[in-house]
Amino acid sequence: xxxxxxxxEVFRLDYGSKLEREIxxxxxxxxxxxxxxxxxxxxxxxxxxxxxxPDILARVQSMPxxxxxxxxxxxxxxxxxxxxxxxxxxxxxxHRYGYINGVVRQTLQRPLLDRLTLTDRIDNIVTHKWLGLPxxxxxxxxxxxxxxxxxxxxxxxxxxxxxxxxxxWLTFILGLLPAPAWIHSLVIDGIVAGVGGVLVFxxxxxxxxxxxxxxxxxxxxxxxxxxxxxxxxxVGLHGKSFIPMILGFGCAVPAxxxxxxxxxxRDRTLTALLVPLMSCSARLPVYVVFGLAFFGSRAGTVIWxxxxxxxxxxxxxxxxxxxxxxxxxxSSAFVLELPPYRQPxxxxxxIHMWENTREFVRKAGTTILAAAVVxxxxxxxxxxxxxxxDSYFGKVSGAIAPVFAPLGFDNWETGGALVSGFMAKEIxxxxxxxxxxxxEEAQAIEPxxxxxxLLGIGQGFAEATFSSGKILLSIIPGINLMxxxxxxxxxxxxxxxRKQFTPLSALALLVFVLLYVPCVATLGAIRHEFGxxxxxxxxxxxxxxxxxxxxMVYQVGxxxxxx
Amino acid sequence: MLSQLVSLLENKExxxxxxxxxxxxxxxxxxxxxMIALLVQKxxxxxxxxxxxxxxxxxxxxxxxxxxxxxxxxxxxxPVQPGEGMGGKFAIIN
Numbered sequence: 001x002x003x004x005x006x007x008x009e010v011f012r013l014d015y016g017s018k019l020e021r022e023i024x025x026x027x028x029x030x031x032x033x034x035x036x037x038x039x040x041x042x043x044x045x046x047x048x049x050x051x052x053x054p055d056i057l058a059r060v061q062s063m064p065x066x067x068x069x070x071x072x073x074x075x076x077x078x079x080x081x082x083x084x085x086x087x088x089x090x091x092x093x094x095h096r097y098g099y100i101n102g103v104v105r106q107t108l109q110r111p112l113l114d115r116l117t118l119t120d121r122i123d124n125i126v127t128h129k130w131l132g133l134p135x136x137x138x139x140x141x142x143x144x145x146x147x148x149x150x151x152x153x154x155x156x157x158x159x160x161x162x163x164x165x166x167x168x169w170l171t172f173i174l175g176l177l178p179a180p181a182w183i184h185s186l187v188i189d190g191i192v193a194g195v196g197g198v199l200v201f202x203x204x205x206x207x208x209x210x211x212x213x214x215x216x217x218x219x220x221x222x223x224x225x226x227x228x229x230x231x232x233x234x235v236g237l238h239g240k241s242f243i244p245m246i247l248g249f250g251c252a253v254p255a256x257x258x259x260x261x262x263x264x265x266r267d268r269t270l271t272a273l274l275v276p277l278m279s280c281s282a283r284l285p286v287y288v289v290f291g292l293a294f295f296g297s298r299a300g301t302v303i304w305x306x307x308x309x310x311x312x313x314x315x316x317x318x319x320x321x322x323x324x325x326x327x328x329x330x331s332s333a334f335v336l337e338l339p340p341y342r343q344p345x346x347x348x349x350x351i352h353m354w355e356n357t358r359e360f361v362r363k364a365g366t367t368i369l370a371a372a373v374v375x376x377x378x379x380x381x382x383x384x385x386x387x388x389x390d391s392y393f394g395k396v397s398g399a400i401a402p403v404f405a406p407l408g409f410d411n412w413e414t415g416g417a418l419v420s421g422f423m424a425k426e427i428x429x430x431x432x433x434x435x436x437x438x439x440e441e442a443q444a445i446e447p448x449x450x451x452x453x454l455l456g457i458g459q460g461f462a463e464a465t466f467s468s469g470k471i472l473l474s475i476i477p478g479i480n481l482m483x484x485x486x487x488x489x490x491x492x493x494x495x496x497x498r499k500q501f502t503p504l505s506a507l508a509l510l511v512f513v514l515l516y517v518p519c520v521a522t523l524g525a526i527r528h529e530f531g532x533x534x535x536x537x538x539x540x541x542x543x544x545x546x547x548x549x550x551x552m553v554y555q556v557g558x559x560x561x562x563x
Numbered sequence: 564m565l566s567q568l569v570s571l572l573e574n575k576e577x578x579x580x581x582x583x584x585x586x587x588x589x590x591x592x593x594x595x596x597x598m599i600a601l602l603v604q605k606x607x608x609x610x611x612x613x614x615x616x617x618x619x620x621x622x623x624x625x626x627x628x629x630x631x632x633x634x635x636x637x638x639x640x641x642p643v644q645p646g647e648g649m650g651g652k653f654a655i656i657n
Contacts, residue, residue, distance in 0.1 A: 090605055091564060097564035097598060103591065340582060 012043070015095045018083055022076040023047060029072050035065040049073035049091040050080070059167025111397060113472060119340040123223065126337075132227035139220070140307060143211045145300035146472070147204055149287065153467035155288065157460045162196035163492070165453040183217030185378055193373025197433030197493065198426045199365050201285040205357050208281060212249065213352035217344035221246055224340060236328040241271040245314070249307070252518055256525040270318060270326045272526055273538055276518035277314040279307045281360065282425035286513045289429055294506040302507070306514050311516060317545065356358030363424065371427045375420060375434055388435065391453035402415035407512060407547070408505030408554040418512070424519050429493075505560045508554035515546035564588070566599055569639065576639030578611045599637055608637045625645055 014020065026046040028036060037045045048056040050073055060066040065085050082090055126135050141337075145305055167188060174184050215221050224246060228240030240262055248255035255275045259268045279287075291299030322328055376391035385391045389398065389412065397416030404410050404418075415436045421428035448456070501509065517539045527535035571587055572579060581599065585592040604606040 016567065090601070090607070093598075094565040100594075101564050278606055339580070 013095060013099055015092060018080060019050075019088070019095075026050065026069075026073055027078055030069065033065050033068050033072075035063070035069045038063070043402060044214055047092060050077050051092060052087075053089075054346075055442065074545045090160075098348075109464065110191070119219075121336075122341055123338065126220070126223050127226050129230075132223075132233070134497050136227050137308060139154050139215070141304045142305065143208070143215070144304040146211060147208045148291065148300040148303055149471045150468045151204040152208075153464035153471070154293070155200055155292075157201055157464040159199045160460055161457055162192065162200060165197070165448075165457060167192050168448070182380075184375070185380070189437075190254075190376030191369065192434045193367050194375060194430040195364050197432050197437075198285060198368050201288060201363070201429075202357060202424075203362065204284060204288055205281055205360055206353055208284065208524050209250075209353040209356040210349060213349040214344050216352070217342070217348055217489055218303075219341045222245060222338050231315060232318075235270075235274075235315055235321035237267055237318060241267060241274075244271055245278050245311075248275040249282060250281055251359075252276045252280050252522040253525045256522060256529060259529070266328070269530055269534060270321055271530075272530060273321060273534070273541075274318055275316040276522050276538065276542060277310050278318065279310045280425065280512055281356075282519065283513055284424050287431045287510060288434070289493060290497065290501075290506045290510055293497045294501065294503040302510070305387055306510055309511065310514055313545070313549070317541075322355060329474055359497065360426075363426070367376060367424050370425055370436065371420060371423050372430055375427075375431055379434065393435075403547075404512075406555070407550040408508045409501060411500050413500065414509065418516070420515070422517060422520060424521070428513060432497070433493055437492055451488055471510045499513070504554060504557040507557070508550040511553050512546045512550040515549055517543045517546075564590075565598055565602060568602065569596070572608065572639045575638060578636035580636050584637070593633065603637070606640055609640045611636050611638050 006302045015023065023043060023046045026049060027042045030033075030042060030046075045056065045060070048069065051513070052074075057070060059082045080088055125131055128135075157307070164418055170187055170192065174187060178327040215224075225239045225242045228245075232238050232241055241259075244255045244262075246302065247258050252275050255278070256272050260482070262268045262271060283306075284303075287303045288299070291302050295302045300530050375393065378396075379388050381392050393411055393416050397412040397419070400419060401410045401412045401415035404415055413432065417428045417431040417435065420431045421495040497506070518526075523535045523539055524537050567588065568584065570586065579587070581592050581596060584599070585595040588595060599608060603610065
């Protein structure tokens with residue numbers, strides 16, 4: 001049997017007359033220069049030489065008469081560039097893409113991308129003129145409910161680990177060393193109470209950053225900026241300014257630097273003045289401590305309300321600035337890319353979550369550690385002071401406290417904590433922990449072995465994970481795995497705070513913490529970007545605003561009978 | 564196709580995103596991305612930030628929250644005059 005095959009036609013892409021002429025000339029010059037291309041097809045090799053393919057040039061260079069051929073190819077390529085205006089590799093790629101495009105169009109019929117259609121359908125709701133904003137607030141509400149409810153068992157567990165086994169181990173180690181009593185007090189009452197009081201919130205931040213990363217990576221955050229554009233225009237800005245504000249939910253410092261992307265100097269300045277009103281993650285520990293201590297199962301709603309209030313106050317403050325010291329100039333168009341929705345990659349979300357939380361932990365190990373040591377010193381000087389009220393800290397705080405009397409919290413401990421929060425907002429909680437818990441006599445704890453401690457930590461973590469899982473599932477409508485009578489466990493700090501505050505004065509304090517002077521790092525960023533006078537303006541107007549807002553909350557609340 | 568892509572971006576001060584370019588060229592984003600990568604490599608196009616300036620001058624490109632939030636945009640590296648470069652070729656063909 002014989003098999004015959006039809007002669008196959010060699011495919012040859014036409015690169016156009018000018019290119020084809022040079023290719024043919026180069027192929028001809030192979031013969032003229034006694035150049036043997038070996039296993040390479042002549043036309044293909046000529047094209048590669050004209051494209052100046054580095055690999056092929058190196059190979060041809062080593063072949064007999066290769067150098068002459070390369071020199072001729074270079075002259076041809078330069079000639080083509082002067083004629084057609086581009087490198088040969090771009091010209092050939094252009095022809096190839098053109099050919100592929102033609103083939104695809106003639107042979108393939110493709111429906112519109114499903115993902116695009118789905119994106120458009122979702123956008124019809126989330127960027128809707130009337131539904132867009134309620135949807136945005138609903139998303140933020142769900143995020144904060146999840147953060148508070150799901151992280152609550154882990155917060156209790158971390159608190160128990162820090163104040164239980166960890167404090168116990170440190171006490172044991174200090175007992176082995178010939179350390180004086182003041183070292184013991186510095187470590188346990190100063191560092192463990194101060195830094196530990198802030199580290200307790202790491203699980204909450206991990207969960208917050210997890211959800212913020214989900215929103216960002218899914219493509220929703222740019223929709224949020226789009227939705228807010230209409231409202232930003234009310235205050236003389238546009239949606240572009242909302243992007244730094246979204247960053248402000250994490251930390252105000254990068255958010256202030258992010259205003260550089262705004263073209264107008266006036267818009268930049270106004271945005272930077274409003275960014276610190278967005279509730280940064282450093283304020284979250286304060287909200288959580290007071291939220292869980294005074295509002296129980298409504299803590300998530302209260303915390304969400306703080307974030308929403310920050311946005312509303314920023315709008316109002318913007319309107320005032322626009323009509324006074326920062327009158328609008330010519331408005332520029334807002335161009336915002338809305339990328340298609342995509343499924344966030346778990347790895348990317350976890351990296352995002354960890355990088356942000358790591359920054360918080362780093363701050364706990366540096367700024368907050370230093371502040372805790374300074375605060376411990378101020379609480380214990382003059383040396384040997386019996387009552388913290390008589391310490392330097394107590395005296396200064398006592399002098400400031402009357403300013404807060406109309407706001408419902410005139411105790412010296414809170415006054416001092418708010419002043420220390422100027423360094424970083426987390427320090428408010430750190431200071432309150434030191435003041436209220438640092439001086440307490442340690443409760444008699446039954447001695448345990450190291451192994452029992454580790455077992456207890458593991459069991460506690462497993463129980464916290466189980467409880468969080470139940471809470472997470474209970475969020476789904478129709479599923480209720482929670483015991484209706486179960487209440488969040490009270491921390492020692494919660495119990496101490498309840499002796500000093502009512503729910504109304506606690507709410508006034510939260511409003512004050514939300515709005516008062518930005519931390520020193522944020523003011524530094526504003527000074528760096530806009531100058532000293534704008535940094536002073538930011539600090540002063542926010543403190544005044546915070547005082548007035550907290551006053552209104554407390555006094556109106558009392559008039560309504562909530563006090 | 565490359566010349567069409569370059570001429571599409573001519574005079575677009577704020578550039579265009581990958582999805583905008585692929586929609587305008589009626590081509591798959593993955594196919595367009597390969598073309599963009601070649602043109603960026605050859606210096607014909609630049610990746611630009613939200614402020615309209617080249618990301619190459621910033622140095623924070625890989626860690627830019629704003630780029631992540633807004634998506635990358637591309638613009639011509641320099642204005643292309645008729646009769647010059649890819650745009651010129653496109654103009655001659657048409």
